[in-house]
Amino acid sequence: MTFRLDRFDLDRFVADTLAEDLGDHGDITSSAVIPAEARFSGVMRSREPIVVAGLPVAEGFFRALDPEAFIERRVEDGATAEMGDVLLRVEGRARALLTAERSALNTLQHLSGVATSTRGYVEAIAGTGAVLLDTRKTIPGLRLLEKYATRMGGAQNHRMRLDDAAMIKDNHVAVAGGVAEAVSRAVEAGIARIIVEVDRIDQIEPAIAAGATHLLLDNMGVAALREAVAMVAGRVPTEASGGVTLETIRETAATGVTYVSVGRITQSAPAVDIGLDLAAV
Structure with a gap:
């Protein structure tokens, strides 16, 4: 599913965020420690009850660094997730996934925090x-x-x-x-x-x-x-x-x-x- 917001350029946002994180020399830790051919699979889990927002954006970070990564969303934005629920599964080049991890998580944690806080207020005025x-x-x-x-x-x-x-x-x-x-x-x-x-x-x-x-x-x-x-x-x-x-x-x-x-x-x-x-x- 293509993610579109009026006046929002996802590719540019992802590129600018990654550039901020990569600096002048990239992810020197992953480059030094992880073999170039290594592959990883992983799951993104909620560690508390939340309302999900930003999964397509998080996905964009992984795809930017590994266009061939396999990514499966287990929930959609706006859904509730309980502690331990899997939100997304990803498999691809280890270096790329590890490099994208922080930007993806930061964005998803913040936007889901906004959605979760909002839902609390919405529920408080129900009726x-x-x-x-x-x-x-x-x-x-x-x-x-x-x-x-x-x-x-x-x-x-x-x-x-x-x-x-x-x-x-x-x-x-x-x-x-x-x-x-x-x-x-x-x-x-x-x-x-x-x-x-x-x-x-x-x-x-x-x-x-x-x-x-x-x-x-x-x-x-x-x-x-x-x-x-x-x-x-x-x-x-x-x-x-x-x-x-x-x-x-x-x-x-x-x-x-x-x-x-x-x-x-x-x-x-x-x-x-x-x-x-x-x-x-």
């Missing part, structure tokens, strides 16, 4: 009607992959880029001179999607009247969120954001907001434990 959104709080250079991983975990992508929608935040409001002024200028610029951050109830009506199409309710407590949702009365989608944790997200989602956005699912997700165990053929 509330609210949808989990990710944010632009991503590691530079990894946004497309990290946002892919949040989708594998069950979240919905928010803005991918600054040109996807206007998002008027507190600093924009301060410079523009007010919520209504900032929104009006976005409307005049012909922007269709205008997300407006409000942190006070009295900003809601001016924002909607000026043309906001989505309200981000920033750092509001549960009572304020309920009041805000009642005031908006379904005229535009509402999004709770700011300081949301796994312990607080259900109460936040139960206020009736359309969305809850969580930056930590990409910004702070811990890598999961996955290993590649190789055995001589």
Whole structure:
């Protein structure tokens, strides 16, 4: 199955990552220790319960260094895996597999960590009607992959880029001179999607009247969120954001907001434990 993400070049990502790891002289350990003709087979296993994301990318590292390697995926991205489950089986030239191992594992562990963290938040708000959104709080250079991983975990992508929608935040409001002024200028610029951050109830009506199409309710407590949702009365989608944790997200989602956005699912997700165990053929 070919792996495709809009605006993402897998071959380039793999090449750049391997170049970073190989340095000027390549994998001097494998070249010195492993005979050129040696072959290895191995399995990539989860060492804890996880949601899988990034297996096609991990596969890309092995294929880049050994195009003739035999690779069999035992699960697909988005699936859950228990401790000890085999995710992928690979057989090929030993030097190539050992050289690709760290880049493949680093990527898979990180993306699966994002997906696993995301799934925890999605499960925490199940039944509330609210949808989990990710944010632009991503590691530079990894946004497309990290946002892919949040989708594998069950979240919905928010803005991918600054040109996807206007998002008027507190600093924009301060410079523009007010919520209504900032929104009006976005409307005049012909922007269709205008997300407006409000942190006070009295900003809601001016924002909607000026043309906001989505309200981000920033750092509001549960009572304020309920009041805000009642005031908006379904005229535009509402999004709770700011300081949301796994312990607080259900109460936040139960206020009736359309969305809850969580930056930590990409910004702070811990890598999961996955290993590649190789055995001589």
